[in-house]
Amino acid sequence: MSKIEIKNVYKIFGNNPQSVMQMVRDGANKEEVLEQTGHTVGLDNVSLNIEEGETFVCMGLSGSGKSTLIRHLNRLIDPTDGEIFVEGTNIMSFNKEQLIDFRRHKMSMVFQRFGLFPHKTVLQNVGYGLEMQGKPEDERDRTAMEKIEAVGLTGFENQFPNQLSGGMQQRVGLARALATDSDIMLMDEAFSALDPLIRSDMQKQLLDLQSELKKTIVFITHDLDESLRLGDHIGILNAGKLVQVGTPVDIIMNPADDYVKAFVKDVNRAKVIKAKVVMKKTDEANDIDKSNLIKVNEDQFIEEFLPQIVCSNSNCEVVDKSGNVKGYISNKELQTSLTKS
Template sequence: MSKIEIKNVYKIFGNNPSEVLPMVKEGANKEEVLEKTGHTVGLDNVSLSIEEGETFVCMGLSGSGKSTLIRHLNRLIDPTDGDIIVDGTNIMELDEHQLIDFRKHELSMVFQRFGLFPHKTVIENIGYGLEIQGKTLEERNKTAMTQIEAVGLQGFEDQYPSQLSGGMQQRVGLARALATNPEILLMDEAFSALDPLIRSDMQQQLIELQSKLKKTIVFITHDLDESLRLGDHIGILNGGRLVQAGTPEQIIMNPADDYVKAFVKDVNRAKVLKAKTVMVQADKFDTSSIKLAETYKVNEGVYIEEFLPKVLENNSTIVVVDGKGDTKGYITSKELAISLSKTGYNETTNTTQ
């Protein structure tokens, strides 16, 4: 079962959303709806599933509906139509009391502008969610100290947010979100305000934390590189519509439309595509054309960039093996050239222009 299921969710902003809903359901797009009714389409028939323990990245340009989507998950926003199921529970059916409980225990949010309390110290900020849960000061401080260590802020626990750099403030934001040990972490452009190097450090830290914690993370960004680095799956929004959802590799190899293509056109494919994605399957490859001395073995999960030099320098044929060492396929310089070319190989079959 998926951890989070979003089913046919529509969100229309304006004075009379339900009156406008049929028009949106019949296919009118965001511009038409705005022009004819003055209402803004936030989400337009969005359905997606997020699996337990994965990082799901939601990407799109500004105004595409990313924040609207994530705010539905903790019911800061209610849909005009559709259902949101978390852990098998339709969260629209929670009463006020259950909703408070759900927000306290099930999920935490990390904000772009950190959202720290300026008059509270680092340790007090991190312990805040636990204070709301009614934990004692001693319990709060004990948990907060563990989180402070997890994000590498030892020694800063008694400082105030204004004494910290942006990157450190966001570490506090992350530690605070994790302190209540929520199942789901919602991160809305959490790293977008940080300088590039610090942002990259934070991404690495999140990857490391996540490899231990295995939370279900919904991460929002408008940055493709960040999406590719963090996402197990990526959903791409345009004008409130989900135009594509898939693994990073699926999105790079088969962009669904021109909007997605514009995002992926400059990506460094060697960093994103794995051996198994670009190989020719063993049973379809003519091994008589290679000499054993020219081969080089790699695991199927290895990224192209790691074996690219072997192919370029020695013209080696890559033998792709699985965890047991069994041969799954082969990669020659030809497959590499095709998969690294910016347009990608589906372009030859897809292009109609």
């Protein structure tokens, strides 16, 4: 069972969404629906599974439906049609109390514009979710201090948000989401408002935290580099349709259509693909010349050894940490696969 299952979800915005469902089902696209009915297709038959402990990145241009999708997960938006399961429970079946409980304990959200309370201190902001959970003050403060430390803000706990830089404010947002100990975190363009260097710091921090916490994270961005860095899987939305779901390497090596191709066209594949992804396994590599080999580790990125094998015109022997041979890479095939469009 997946942690989150989204099944054939449609979301139509407008006066009478049901009235246009048939048209959308029959294949009318977002533009046609808008022109003929004045309704906006937010999501068009989206199905996907998100596994426990993974970071799932949802990417797409502005207006493609990313926020609409993530808001379905905590029921800020209800679907026009389709089903959503979290840990096997259909979240549309919740009554009011169950929904409140679900939002307080199961999910936390980090927003693009930080969403901090200006008149609360860092400590109070971080402890807010715990206050909502009804936790006593001493416990709240203890947990909040732990999370403030985890995001590197110790010493700032009594400051107010406007005394902090944007990057620091977003760390507070992150600490607040971590404090409630919910196992699902929703992050809607959480780093998009930050300067590039600070953004990169935050990505690193999230990766470090996630390697310990193993939460289920749904992360939204319109930035390919951010997707590739953070995502275990990436789902790509175009005009409400999910056009591709895959690992970063799947997306880069086999873009499903022109829209995805346009995203990945300028990416440096050598920078994001590891040796083990392109190697031929030992028993399938008979055609590779082994007279002039350079040894590389399976987890090395191609860019780390590409210049060397090109200059020396050699092929690669790929080994694991203990030095066992796992496979081979042909210099020529590698260069072809890197340049294919």
